[in-house]
Amino acid sequence: MTGGVAVGGRWPYLAPAGVEVTRPDRLTVGVLVTACNVAEHLPQALASIAAQTRAPEQVVVCDDASDDDVAAAVAPFADRVELVRRAVRGGEGAAKNTALAALVTDLVVVLDGDDTMSPHRLEAVAQVAEVRPDLAIVTTAWEEFGPAADGSWSLADHFPVQDQRTQILRWNFLPAPALRRRELLAAGGFAEDLRYGPDWECYARMFLRGARAGLVPSPLYGYRRWNGQQTADRDRVLRGRVEVVRRIAAQDLLTDADRRTLRGTLAGARYDRWVARLPQADRREAAALLTGAGTSVRRRVLAGAGLIHPPLAAVLAQRVAPGRRVGAR
Structure with a gap:
C-alpha cells in the first residue's frame, strides 16, 4: 500500500x-x-x-x-x-x-x-x-x-x-x-x-x-x-509536557532536523504553560520566550506584551489561541 x-x-x-x-x-x-x-x-x-x-x-x-x-x-x-x-x-x-x-x-x-x-x-x-x-x-x-x-x-x-x-x-x-x-x-x-x-x-x-x-x-x-x-490538573500537565520535551531532546539518536523540531515543541510547551497562568505569570518567563529559540513571531509579540502588561497579554492570547491539539496523556 x-x-x-x-x-x-x-x-x-x-x-x-x-x-x-x-x-x-x-x-x-x-x-x-x-x-x-x-x-x-x-x-x-x-x-x-x-x-x-x-x-x-x-x-x-x-x-x-x-x-x-x-x-x-x-x-x-x-x-x-x-x-x-x-x-x-x-x-x-x-x-x-x-x-x-x-x-x-x-x-x-x-x-x-x-x-x-x-x-x-x-x-x-x-x-x-x-x-x-x-x-x-x-x-x-x-x-x-x-x-x-x-x-x-x-x-x-x-x-x-x-x-x-x-x-x-x-x-x-x-x-x-x-x-x-x-x-x-x-x-x-x-x-x-x-x-x-x-x-x-x-x-x-x-x-x-x-x-x-x-x-x-x-x-x-x-x-x-x-x-x-x-x-485534570492543567498546570501539572503543562509543566510535565515541558519536562518530557526536554527529556526527549537529550536523546543520542536525534538528527539536526529532530533538534530543530524539538526546539519548536519546547517553545510551544513553555508558551502554553505561560499563557495558562496569565495574568499572574512571571515576567521572567515572558522574557525567556521573547529571546528563546523556536518561538514563533506571533508568540514573541505576545511575550513582549506579557513583559510589559500581563493582563493585556492574557486578553490577546485568548483572541489568537491556536486550534486544539491533543498532547501527551
Missing part, C-alpha cells in the same frame, strides 16, 4: 506505506492496566476486557500503592487477571514497567484503570499488527465519556501517516496503544522518574529507533474525563 487507508482483516486502518502479509502469524495479546486510586472505576475497565471479541492471553493490573481497595475491585475477575502491587508509589512509568515485567505476550495493549475498551478493540489492533508486522505500534481513535467529556476532536482526522518520526517529537498521537513487547523493551520501557508523560517519551524513543505506527480510525477506546484524573 501507499501511505493511507488499508484493511487489516475486517478493520480499515491508517499507516505509512508497507506490504500486508497474506498469511500472518497469530500474535498473543496481553493487556497492561495501571491503577492508582481509581478502584471505583476499575471494575468497568476490567469488564470491558472480559467482553472482548478476541480474548487476551494475559491481563496484568499494577496497583501503584493506591489508597483505595484495588484488590477488591479486581477480585470478581481474579480467574483471568493477575494483580501485582507496588509497596511504594512510583508513578505511571514505574507502574507500567511493573506490569510489563509480568507480561510475556507478543503485543502489550495499554489500558488506564479509569478507562474502557469497546468489545472489538483487541481484535482490531491485533489484526492490524498481524497483517503489518512492520508496525511496532497500533492504536485506535477514542471517544470521551464522563462528567468532563468533550467530543469536539477526533484523532482519525489528525493521525499522521507521513513523517511520523517528526510528528511524535511534536505531540503524542498514540493513546493507549498496542505495542510489540520486543520493540518496547528494546527501547528501554517507560521512564520511571517522569511523573507526567512517560508514555510519550517512551514512544518517541521507539520512533527514534525506527518504529512506525498505525491507527484504526474507529473510536474503540473509552477515555473517561473526570475531575479526579491526573490530567
Whole structure:
C-alpha cells in the first residue's frame, strides 16, 4: 500500500506505506492496566476486557500503592487477571514497567484503570499488527465519556501517516496503544522518574529507533474525563509536557532536523504553560520566550506584551489561541 487507508482483516486502518502479509502469524495479546486510586472505576475497565471479541492471553493490573481497595475491585475477575502491587508509589512509568515485567505476550495493549475498551478493540489492533508486522505500534481513535467529556476532536482526522518520526517529537498521537513487547523493551520501557508523560517519551524513543505506527480510525477506546484524573490538573500537565520535551531532546539518536523540531515543541510547551497562568505569570518567563529559540513571531509579540502588561497579554492570547491539539496523556 501507499501511505493511507488499508484493511487489516475486517478493520480499515491508517499507516505509512508497507506490504500486508497474506498469511500472518497469530500474535498473543496481553493487556497492561495501571491503577492508582481509581478502584471505583476499575471494575468497568476490567469488564470491558472480559467482553472482548478476541480474548487476551494475559491481563496484568499494577496497583501503584493506591489508597483505595484495588484488590477488591479486581477480585470478581481474579480467574483471568493477575494483580501485582507496588509497596511504594512510583508513578505511571514505574507502574507500567511493573506490569510489563509480568507480561510475556507478543503485543502489550495499554489500558488506564479509569478507562474502557469497546468489545472489538483487541481484535482490531491485533489484526492490524498481524497483517503489518512492520508496525511496532497500533492504536485506535477514542471517544470521551464522563462528567468532563468533550467530543469536539477526533484523532482519525489528525493521525499522521507521513513523517511520523517528526510528528511524535511534536505531540503524542498514540493513546493507549498496542505495542510489540520486543520493540518496547528494546527501547528501554517507560521512564520511571517522569511523573507526567512517560508514555510519550517512551514512544518517541521507539520512533527514534525506527518504529512506525498505525491507527484504526474507529473510536474503540473509552477515555473517561473526570475531575479526579491526573490530567485534570492543567498546570501539572503543562509543566510535565515541558519536562518530557526536554527529556526527549537529550536523546543520542536525534538528527539536526529532530533538534530543530524539538526546539519548536519546547517553545510551544513553555508558551502554553505561560499563557495558562496569565495574568499572574512571571515576567521572567515572558522574557525567556521573547529571546528563546523556536518561538514563533506571533508568540514573541505576545511575550513582549506579557513583559510589559500581563493582563493585556492574557486578553490577546485568548483572541489568537491556536486550534486544539491533543498532547501527551
